[in-house]
Amino acid sequence: MKGLYENEMKLEFLSKSNNEAFARITVAAFAAQLDPTIEELADIKTAISEAVTNSIIHGYENKEGKIKIIAKIFANTIEVEISDAGKGIENVEMARKPLYTSKPNLERSGMGFTIMESFMDEVHIESVLGLGTKVTMKKVIEKQDEFDDNKRSRNCRSRNCIN
Amino acid sequence: MESEFLKEDKLLLIKITEEIDHHSTEKIRRMADNEITRYMPRKVLFDFGKVSFMDSAGIGMIIGRYKTANMLGGTVEMTNVKPSIQKIFEMSGVLKIIPVVKSA
Numbered sequence: 001m002k003g004l005y006e007n008e009m010k011l012e013f014l015s016k017s018n019n020e021a022f023a024r025i026t027v028a029a030f031a032a033q034l035d036p037t038i039e040e041l042a043d044i045k046t047a048i049s050e051a052v053t054n055s056i057i058h059g060y061e062n063k064e065g066k067i068k069i070i071a072k073i074f075a076n077t078i079e080v081e082i083s084d085a086g087k088g089i090e091n092v093e094m095a096r097k098p099l100y101t102s103k104p105n106l107e108r109s110g111m112g113f114t115i116m117e118s119f120m121d122e123v124h125i126e127s128v129l130g131l132g133t134k135v136t137m138k139k140v141i142e143k144q145d146e147f148d149d150n151k152r153s154r155n156c157r158s159r160n161c162i163n
Numbered sequence: 164m165e166s167e168f169l170k171e172d173k174l175l176l177i178k179i180t181e182e183i184d185h186h187s188t189e190k191i192r193r194m195a196d197n198e199i200t201r202y203m204p205r206k207v208l209f210d211f212g213k214v215s216f217m218d219s220a221g222i223g224m225i226i227g228r229y230k231t232a233n234m235l236g237g238t239v240e241m242t243n244v245k246p247s248i249q250k251i252f253e254m255s256g257v258l259k260i261i262p263v264v265k266s267a
Contacts, residue, residue: 017186049218107223
């Protein structure tokens with residue numbers, strides 16, 4: 001064991017909505033070294049997209065700000081921290097509730113945190129009003145038996161198939 | 164996004180050709196509402212066959228189009244929905260009002 005974690009990357013970008021795709025694709029490319037299945041990779045991309053969109057719409061309310069992502073890999077786990085210096089969440093418990101949205105007029109479904117929680121193994125939210133929000137998520141990428149043909153055909157390893 | 168109106172069936176077919184997130188929904192919403200209000204279809208069928216990614220923005224987008232179509236007397240269905248996208252629709256409960264159907 002060399003250190004606490006084996007790999008790390010940092011990303012910083014402006015809170016523009018066209019960076020939502022940039023952020024999820026970059027984190028997915030970093031996560032690919034754990035050899036996740038296509039399904040696991042889709043889960044990570046979706047969770048990242050939700051957190052980054054929250055920072056843009058709610059944290060910065062579409063004003064310009066910076067969003068930071070730090071991703072770390074420990075053994076078979078990826079940890080992603082997404083932070084903004086936006087307005088913060090008034091009531092984190094409320095925000096976590098399925099279907100709750102503070103902006104119903106924007107056609108928001110209120111499913112963002114619910115999706116993060118069900119697609120990732122752990123989700124922590126730290127938020128201070130006026131200072132910003134930090135969402136930390138972890139996902140364990142199960143090592144799959146190389147000889148399990150059933151699972152392989154169903155979940156086609158990301159390394160071996162183009163999508 | 165591509166769309167086609169089949170006059171005899173009063174069916175509006177909308178094929179989404181981009182990833183669906185908060186960024187792309189604005190454009191999809193504008194174009195789809197435009198077509199729905201123009202043709203007032205009996206049914207709007209959204210084809211997700213070319214959609215490789217969707218987050219929760221897709222839920223709000225489809226419910227919003229349902230509201231537009233419903234106001235004008237139409238229904239909304241979806242087809243060619245990939246499992247990763249189906250999972251998100253299932254979580255939201257939206258499939259009760261906007262069903263996924265087999266492609267024609």
